[in-house]
Amino acid sequence: xxxxxxxxxxxxxxxxxxxxxxxxxxxxxxxxxxxxxxxxxxxxxxxxxxxxxxxxxxxxxxxxxxxxxxxxxxxxxxxxxxxxxxxxxxxxxxxxxxxxxxxxxxxxxxxxxxxxxxxxxxxxxxxxxxxxxxxxxxxxxxxxxxxxxxxxxxxxxxxxxxxxxxxxxxxxxxxxxxxxxxxxxxxxxxxxxxxxxxxxxxxxxxxxxxxxxxxxxxxxxxxxxxxxxxxxxxxxxxxxxxxxxxxxxxxxxxxxxxxxxxxxxxxxxxxxxxxxxxxxxxxxxxxxxxxxxxxxxxxxxxxxxxxxxxxxxxxxxxxxxxxxxxxxxxxxxxxxxxxxxxxxxxxxxxxxxxxxxxxxxxxxxxxxxxxxxxxxxxxxxxxxxxxxxxxxxxxxxxxxxxxxxxxxxxxxxxxxxxxxxxxxxxxxxxxxxxxxxxxxxxxxxxxxxxxxxxxxxxxxxxxx
Amino acid sequence: xxxxxxxxxxxxxxxxxxxxxxxxxxxxxxxxxxxxxxxxxxxxxxxxxxxxxxxxxxxxxxxxxxxxxxxxxxxxxxxxxxxxxxxxxxxxxxxxxxxxxxxxxxxxxxxxxxxxxxxxxxxxxxxxxxxxxxxxxxxxxxxxxxxxxxxxxxxxxxxxxxxxxxxxxxxxxxxxxxxxxxxxxxxxxxxxxxxxxxxxxxxxxxxxxxxxxxxxxxxxxxxxxxxxxxxxxxxxxxxxxxxxxxxxxxxxxxxxxxxxxxxxxxxxxxxxxxxxxxxxxxxxxxxxxxxxxxxxxxxxxxxxxxxxxxxxxxxxxxxxxxxxxxxxxxxxxxxxxxxxxxxxxxxxxxxxxxxxxxxxxxxxxxxxxxxxxxxxxxxxxxxxxxxxxxxxxxxxxxxxxxxxxxxxxxxxxxxxxxxxxxxxxxxxxxxxxxxxxxxxxxxxxxxxxxxxxxxxxxxxxxxx
Numbered sequence: 001x002x003x004x005x006x007x008x009x010x011x012x013x014x015x016x017x018x019x020x021x022x023x024x025x026x027x028x029x030x031x032x033x034x035x036x037x038x039x040x041x042x043x044x045x046x047x048x049x050x051x052x053x054x055x056x057x058x059x060x061x062x063x064x065x066x067x068x069x070x071x072x073x074x075x076x077x078x079x080x081x082x083x084x085x086x087x088x089x090x091x092x093x094x095x096x097x098x099x100x101x102x103x104x105x106x107x108x109x110x111x112x113x114x115x116x117x118x119x120x121x122x123x124x125x126x127x128x129x130x131x132x133x134x135x136x137x138x139x140x141x142x143x144x145x146x147x148x149x150x151x152x153x154x155x156x157x158x159x160x161x162x163x164x165x166x167x168x169x170x171x172x173x174x175x176x177x178x179x180x181x182x183x184x185x186x187x188x189x190x191x192x193x194x195x196x197x198x199x200x201x202x203x204x205x206x207x208x209x210x211x212x213x214x215x216x217x218x219x220x221x222x223x224x225x226x227x228x229x230x231x232x233x234x235x236x237x238x239x240x241x242x243x244x245x246x247x248x249x250x251x252x253x254x255x256x257x258x259x260x261x262x263x264x265x266x267x268x269x270x271x272x273x274x275x276x277x278x279x280x281x282x283x284x285x286x287x288x289x290x291x292x293x294x295x296x297x298x299x300x301x302x303x304x305x306x307x308x309x310x311x312x313x314x315x316x317x318x319x320x321x322x323x324x325x326x327x328x329x330x331x332x333x334x335x336x337x338x339x340x341x342x343x344x345x346x347x348x349x350x351x352x353x354x355x356x357x358x359x360x361x362x363x364x365x366x367x368x369x370x371x372x373x374x375x376x377x378x379x380x381x382x383x384x385x386x387x388x389x390x391x392x393x394x395x396x397x398x399x400x401x402x403x404x405x406x407x408x409x410x411x412x413x414x415x416x417x418x419x420x421x422x423x424x425x426x427x428x429x430x431x432x433x434x435x436x437x438x439x440x441x442x443x444x445x446x447x448x449x450x451x452x453x454x455x456x457x458x459x460x461x462x463x464x
Numbered sequence: 465x466x467x468x469x470x471x472x473x474x475x476x477x478x479x480x481x482x483x484x485x486x487x488x489x490x491x492x493x494x495x496x497x498x499x500x501x502x503x504x505x506x507x508x509x510x511x512x513x514x515x516x517x518x519x520x521x522x523x524x525x526x527x528x529x530x531x532x533x534x535x536x537x538x539x540x541x542x543x544x545x546x547x548x549x550x551x552x553x554x555x556x557x558x559x560x561x562x563x564x565x566x567x568x569x570x571x572x573x574x575x576x577x578x579x580x581x582x583x584x585x586x587x588x589x590x591x592x593x594x595x596x597x598x599x600x601x602x603x604x605x606x607x608x609x610x611x612x613x614x615x616x617x618x619x620x621x622x623x624x625x626x627x628x629x630x631x632x633x634x635x636x637x638x639x640x641x642x643x644x645x646x647x648x649x650x651x652x653x654x655x656x657x658x659x660x661x662x663x664x665x666x667x668x669x670x671x672x673x674x675x676x677x678x679x680x681x682x683x684x685x686x687x688x689x690x691x692x693x694x695x696x697x698x699x700x701x702x703x704x705x706x707x708x709x710x711x712x713x714x715x716x717x718x719x720x721x722x723x724x725x726x727x728x729x730x731x732x733x734x735x736x737x738x739x740x741x742x743x744x745x746x747x748x749x750x751x752x753x754x755x756x757x758x759x760x761x762x763x764x765x766x767x768x769x770x771x772x773x774x775x776x777x778x779x780x781x782x783x784x785x786x787x788x789x790x791x792x793x794x795x796x797x798x799x800x801x802x803x804x805x806x807x808x809x810x811x812x813x814x815x816x817x818x819x820x821x822x823x824x825x826x827x828x829x830x831x832x833x834x835x836x837x838x839x840x841x842x843x844x845x846x847x848x849x850x851x852x853x854x855x856x857x858x859x860x861x862x863x864x865x866x867x868x869x870x871x872x873x874x875x876x877x878x879x880x881x882x883x884x885x886x887x888x889x890x891x892x893x894x895x896x897x898x899x900x901x902x903x904x905x906x907x908x909x910x911x912x913x914x915x916x917x918x919x920x921x922x923x924x925x926x927x928x
Contacts, residue, residue: 215747221868231771239703283679307695404685
């Protein structure tokens with residue numbers, strides 16, 4: 001792979017059709033396809049149909065695939081032939097609820113450009129980032145009458161409600177969806193002008209710890225001092241989960257944690273990230289966490305243990321002298337490759353059983369788990385992504401991670417056996433799930449150029 | 465003091481009037497003087513008036529003293545002369561609400577004797593234990609036409625709602641209520657046939673610990689690992705409050721804890737108390753607390769630290785990946801003489817400040833405090849109590865403690881400067897605040913004999 005530029009024929013077409021791309025996106029954004037609300041059921045279908053029509057008109061063979069929920073838009077173009085690789089573009093046409101409506105500067109479903117930002121619910125998450133791929137595909141087909149690779153576009157309408165029907169759809173359509181790579185634009189760039197490939201997502205192991213002492217709540221005067229207090233026992237258990245350096249102190253917890261390539265670590269450490277600004281944004285008196293890592297490394301590359309909830313006894317106003325019968329903590333672990341949530345659950349349960357004091361009964365219940373993910377940082381799709389972003393933005397992309405999870409990424413890799421490229425065009429502060437959601441108009445433009453270039457780069461990277 | 469017997473003249477009168485004593489108590493119990501309920505306001509006054517009438521008829525100068533709440537019955541007999549000591553008998557005519565009514569075997573305000581127990585709301589707490597003193601006074605006045613000491617009877621109607629007006633009444637009537645001792649029968653005996661003097665009550669220092677990390681709740685994926693978790697910080701703080709032997713690990717906490725006389729400790733250790741039965745009653749898999757002490761010593765003579773409440777983050781069903789902004793614990797300390805709640809609050813605040821981790825802001829707020837109490841275990845009143853109980857029950861009383869607090873005890877000692885004798889006739893399992901409250905008919909009978917004998921013993925003990 002050598003650095004390339006945006007092919008001039010595509011570039012020219014995209015420049016000429018920018019107003020149209022904006023106008024069409026506005027149409028898409030005006031459809032209030034809120035997947036979480038039954039009253040928007042018809043709107044979700046309307047958004048799916050609108051998108052399907054655009055893909056059909058561009059030359060794709062398009063269907064609405066019914067699910068128990070909102071339909072999946074499936075568009076296929078197989079004209080590159082069986083020898084050519086197939087790229088699957090994934091996105092979602094559904095959006096988060098817009099409430100609280102009164103906090104929007106302009107109405108959530110009436111798009112408006114202010115200061116170079118397109119404001120509307122769904123602008124960045126994910127209609128804008130999905131539609132820029134559609135325009136890139138149109139550019140190829142309009143200018144050249146063909147695409148350099150086979151392309152499948154899969155747009156679901158339930159991403160904001162947990163992609164509840166996607167996994168089954170992938171399983172059932174494994175052959176039809178067979179592809180060599182998956183590209184998803186539903187994430188953010190590190191900073192304006194800094195194109196980014198999101199290369200890692202943390203996994204999750206979420207457990208509940210329940211501690212029981214006496215059969216029922218007791219009077220702390222009558223019984224206190226002879227009966228083990230389950231809230232105090234819980235505090236002592238939780239206090240053993242970290243050592244004094246902020247490392248998780250559970251035997252075996254780090255056994256499967258992979259080190260990152262030195263070059264990536266060096267690049268992460270050199271990113272212009274102001275930890276003091278981060279602290280101010282968070283509002284805490286100081287930062288913490290595992291010693292020996294920068295904040296970005298802590299968030300992107302290191303596993304954690306957090307208490308998400310605590311409950312015991314009397315929590316109202318004033319004083320009540322109860323010796324509680326039970327206490328409860330919700331505790332979750334962010335995981336990094338190659339930690340396995342099931343294994344971590346077992347390690348946690350074994351640790352808690354070991355440190356639990358006598359006088360109480362302790363149970364650990366697994367509530368939720370998800371595997372961590374890390375991209376290969378190489379191969380035709382990754383290389384094509386690097387080249388296309390470099391071409392569109394004039395600067396090479398940085399490798400970023402994310403502290404949270406995007407479960408569909410793992411589903412695509414696992415079910416379709418294809419690598420995933422996360423090439424996002426959002427920006428920090430974009431209000432993805434909040435009022436005044438926006439996408440930078442500049443990023444929408446560069447995103448179309450990058451997406452169009454990606455196809456050429458992918459074709460040539462696959463050929464070598 | 466030598467052991468005595470119940471004077472035969474009083475004993476004879478009490479035997480002859482036992483049915484009357486039972487009948488009158490039943491009248492008293494039928495008045496639903498529930499102080500907590502405004503609809504029972506007239507009933508409270510009726511109970512006060514009923515009691516005042518009985519005392520007047522016995523020869524006492526009696527008034528209803530108005531308070532902002534329910535009236536105080538104040539009865540005085542000063543016929544022993546200024547040289548003679550004055551004994552104040554305290555009790556309360558108000559009762560707890562009777563709900564849940566459907567759990568009573570016989571109606572709460574229709575007294576019934578079954579298996580030697582008088583069942584009714586207020587039977588043991590405290591109408592029965594108060595009225596047995598009235599009958600003892602009647603016995604003296606009926607048989608001898610006089611009392612061996614001056615006597616004041618003070619019966620309040622707000623004990624079950626925190627004696628909210630008693631302290632001010634004592635302050636305002638300090639001279640009129642001047643006395644040499646206070647006797648209160650509102651507690652339980654260690655076991656049937658084992659008369660008991662309750663000699664210690666634990667005090668209380670109750671604080672709330674609030675921990676704040678970030679300004680608002682954060683996503684545990686996006687921020688977890690770099691921001692200090694306030695629930696985890698709280699757990700670590702709480703885990704420092706005890707050492708591994710169950711002792712409170714706060715500097716200076718034990719500095720003012722008094723040792724008990726070896727004889728009392730030996731007697732407590734020899735009391736027939738089955739710790740395994742206690743464990744079964746509590747329902748915990750094992751007992752705990754400070755090592756080196758029996759359960760009774762832990763409950764009666766040792767200070768404690770308990771978590772009464774815990775709250776942070778998400779506590780509903782399932783998993784929510786929140787990194788909480790705040791966490792809260794309610795923590796209380798049972799105190800023993802001569803610990804001071806204000807001092808303990810300061811020690812706790814200093815300890816928490818010392819162990820609080822960086823990255824969070826921790827505040828300690830004092831919510832409630834009460835001084836511990838221990839009787840002198842000597843002097844005319846104590847000696848008279850020992851002798852009278854020995855005489856009535858045929859066996860010497862044991863010294864007991866109680867884990868909880870009875871705030872009025874300290875008020876009497878502090879404001880009137882007189883020692884307090886806690887000579888109770890309840891029994892374990894008496895359901896004082898629950899359905900099917902009862903007092904043993906035998907204890908009601910022996911209580912009258914003990915109370916009558918107490919006056920003679922007190923007169924002679926005071927004379928020596």
